[in-house]
Amino acid sequence: MFNGLAQWIALVALNLRTLSQRRGSALSTIVGVACVVAVFVVLLSIGEGFRATMAATGTPDSVLVLRGGSESEMMSGLLVDATRIIADAPGVASSATGPQASAELFVVIDLPKRSTGTDANVPLRGVQPAAFAVRKHFKIIKGRLFRPGTNEIIVGRGAAEQFAGLDLGDTHRWGENPWTVVGVFSDDGSLSESEIWSDARVLQPAYRRGSTFQSMHALLQSPEAFTAFKDSLTQDPRLDVKVVRESEYYAEQSEGLTRLVRSLGGFITVLMALGAIFGALNTMYNAVASRTREIATLRALGFGRGPVVFSILAESLVISVVGAAIGGAVAYFGFNGFQTSTLNWQSFSQVAFAFKVTPTLLVVGIVIALAIGLVGGLLPAIRAARLPVATALREL
């Protein structure tokens, strides 16, 4: 038994030590595997980053109320009477200043992206004071809050980074008024950080909305209060509204893009992995072919088939893992946290987010690499073990 183990170790060590003689082919496999892993991790980190931003938006106890039949805030509309009924509905949390419900306006404005200089649809949200309580993680990180009733705006951290002209003190003319940036806020990486906020009362006349709003964002006393809150509103004959949990609403908006990225990224990865397997097979077959006499000698010396198969598999796996490590490192250090923005079709506005290389992605990347190494090494290893010793020794 001990002798058996010693054989395994000796052969694996021999293979790895002689790897430098097959440098060219080993290198081509390493680069191939590294490319597969890097492309896989980077592509899927786009989907993960987008999803993470959407998932950070809304808590289990926050709700969104839209006009019946609307799929997004953009297409929704609520009269001022309706917003009062909603704020007073059962289940809405309240504080000293009243119910924690904010009636909001949602429009988009054109601002140039910093990266390309071309115009992008940036969301501009008019909020009521309760908005800061409904978004529990809201924090001013630079400057100050806008003064109610003035044409002052605060911008989300992501928006400030992605779009030009959103630095403190910058002035813009949107609708019929000039607007000045007075603060930058964060909200735990949520979608709100892609937005610009102003006082809803000031935005209404600027966009000729009279006294109407587009949506209500409210905080409930508890996540369980949702059903009672929803029923009371949907059964109210004075209202025609749709009630959704914020977390579900935003999760659904991220579905399309995440699915597109996953299926396309997955498809590209499968194809690239297939190519890498052919490359690895080539490398390992060549390794076996160039060592035919050596392997036959080992077998003649009494090394078993098992250790021979295992040592070649081990060589192939080591090559793949090195490739995976390089690919994973390139993806992580080169792209993790890379800030970008894209168009969210449901809200027709930009979402700022960062590529997110998660541990799961890295692990899956390594598993893919091991699979490539295993498939690429197995067939050549079996061929090596089956070599008829006598003929192989005679081969030049």
Added chain:
Amino acid sequence: MKYLYLVWKNLGRRKLRTVLTVFSTIVAFVLFGLLAAVRLGFSAGVEVSGVDRMLVTHKVSIILPLPISYQETIRTMPGVQAITHANWFGGTYKDPKNFFPQMAVDTTTFLALYPEYRLPADQKKAWQTDRTAAIVGRTTANRFGFKVGDRIPLTAPWLRKDGKRSWEFNLVGIYDGAQKETDTSGLYFNYDYLKESLATASIANQVGWYIIRIADPARSQEVAKRIDAQFANSAAETKTQTEKEMAQGFANQVGNIGTLVTWVVAAVFVTLLLVVANTMALSIRERMSELAVLKTLGFTHVQVMLLVLAESCFLAVLGAILGLGVGVVVVAGIGKGLQQFVPVFFVPPRALVLGLVLAFLLGLIAGLPPAVQALRLRIVEALRRV
């Protein structure tokens, strides 16, 4: 021709190695074709946009409407040949996920500005006379199985006078695109139907945007400046841009798909280059004495080098031809599933040509080191080696 036979025979020496290398190349070129289709899918709007068409939108955002009264003012401005307008409808068919573009347009002038939409004359007539008529593009018609004569119900955010949000349309025509790249996913119906059925008059007499045709594409900036100056400091200021600028703007909003695709393709080709180069290096190293024999027989140094290069190029181009062929089939297969996201999805012929050129270059670069080795090979030394 006799050389080709020699190349072919050489590739057949180590069949397994050749087959594996060709498979790697095939996979790489399938990916190349797929990514070319992805790239086209996200930029098709930019490439086929009319050169003489411009769009007039609200300056602050395209979602804000413009007054219908602007139409007459713009129509009479110098350089403007024709004008029509459109409103975004934003309805869904049966399920909220079944989304496709719908626009309320002026049916009398719309098709004159969009000559790339091919609609039979009788269908065009029906569209212009029937108030609730709609025409739809081939892509969307195929997606939902719409046929001429169908009644199509759409749920829209707009409330009708009868208190409902369900709008019905009479499908009178299906249009085709003049080119393969033409996006035929849109549904177009009569603006008057929208205007007269709306519960609130708030958006009546408001249009989403204007589309104009200009006499001279070279002077588009001049026309744009003139129009925007006309409405400067009014309640609804305008932004006039060519359709190409608009489409490019949208593509940029989605993100830099082009750069992403280029990087992935680069990664694939670097890998492939190493695989082919490795195969060639191994194969030549094994055949040194054979090349020496060729030289002994009277082949010149250059001839032997060209033989090696030919072998490597042959390998790469063979893989590329097979791979691009498979790619075209694969893309056609998955294109149907992606129609909702990317209405235009196929491998552009340009990419096929580019692929072959790349394959040839790849073969040259991969074959260069062993080819140089073969060129410098000295008969005596090579023959002495065992």
